[in-house]
Amino acid sequence: MIFIFPATMFAGNIELSFKNNNGESSYIVNSNNTQNLKSKLVFPFSYNSIKLKYKHKLKYFNIAIQSSFLLDSKIEKGKDYDWHNNNLTVYSQSDNKIDKYYEIGVLLNRNILNNLGLFAKFNYSVLDMRWRNTYQKDYISNTNRYVMGNTLKFQQKFYKYYFGLNYNNSISKNISLILKPSLVFACINTKDTHILRDFYTTQNAKAFGYEISFALRYSLTMKSNIEISIDNINMEDKNTDMDYYNKLDEKYLSYPSSYSYKNTTVGIHYDYSF
Numbered sequence: 001m002i003f004i005f006p007a008t009m010f011a012g013n014i015e016l017s018f019k020n021n022n023g024e025s026s027y028i029v030n031s032n033n034t035q036n037l038k039s040k041l042v043f044p045f046s047y048n049s050i051k052l053k054y055k056h057k058l059k060y061f062n063i064a065i066q067s068s069f070l071l072d073s074k075i076e077k078g079k080d081y082d083w084h085n086n087n088l089t090v091y092s093q094s095d096n097k098i099d100k101y102y103e104i105g106v107l108l109n110r111n112i113l114n115n116l117g118l119f120a121k122f123n124y125s126v127l128d129m130r131w132r133n134t135y136q137k138d139y140i141s142n143t144n145r146y147v148m149g150n151t152l153k154f155q156q157k158f159y160k161y162y163f164g165l166n167y168n169n170s171i172s173k174n175i176s177l178i179l180k181p182s183l184v185f186a187c188i189n190t191k192d193t194h195i196l197r198d199f200y201t202t203q204n205a206k207a208f209g210y211e212i213s214f215a216l217r218y219s220l221t222m223k224s225n226i227e228i229s230i231d232n233i234n235m236e237d238k239n240t241d242m243d244y245y246n247k248l249d250e251k252y253l254s255y256p257s258s259y260s261y262k263n264t265t266v267g268i269h270y271d272y273s274f
Contacts (some may be wrong), residue, residue: 011056012056012274014274015271016271017267017268018049018050018267019050019266020047022045024042024043024045025154026040026259027192027257029257030255036086038083038086039080040081041081044077044078045127050068053065053271060110062108063106065106066106067103070098070101075096075097078095079092080092080093090138091137094132094152096130097132099128100127103126116166117166117168119165119182122159122162124157124158126157131153132150133149147196151195153195155192158187162182162184164182165179166178175217175218177215177216180211180213180214181210183209184207184235186206186209186235188259189202189203190259199244199245199246199247200245201243203241204240205240207261209261212232213230213231214229216228225271227267228269229266229268231267232265234260235260236260236261237259240257
């Protein structure tokens, strides 16, 4: 019994996943005065990540803890638009690449029917990007400008809360269909550092949205499975302040803004029960 108890206590399921993520973060800021200025910045991203998850069955529900880390990322084109009186005045594009990504989370799931469950999940993640080699077109002066090197750094911290359904249905002897729709609420802290202009902006967004996850699972053995999944998440805060700070961290301006985030993830997973 001395040796059996610890093994029983930690018995569960371990899962290894490789994921490809494609999406974008963006924000729009409007001047609240007679200048009638508007700016929009778009941060597209494409990166690969690895995830490790441990699941354990308790008396009334299942619990899982997970962590994800960046493997590599592709260069995408970040875009910056400025309007005055609804006329485009300045447009720029830059090489955008992920600087840092990691995520940790915990999930609780309780079955309410044979193939249907309720789940709640919390994730904390960091997604930082950097712009380099910026091309800018000024439509007022009809001039072009090219700046090499780092021009902007965009940092994001996500505190995401999920509440949803977990549907699992066997469609053949070894194949199962899994569907997980959920509502998402997220607190998102952003910091956009304009490296060459000696200021930065922040947002503390409260975003609402949804995630839909679809997967097909194939049973290799009684204890192991392989799974292919597609996840799509969309979140938005249509009304959040954007605060401006100088290089001395002094706040000097605040404008109304909005924030949005979307991501589509394709994953392949292997899990083993012990």
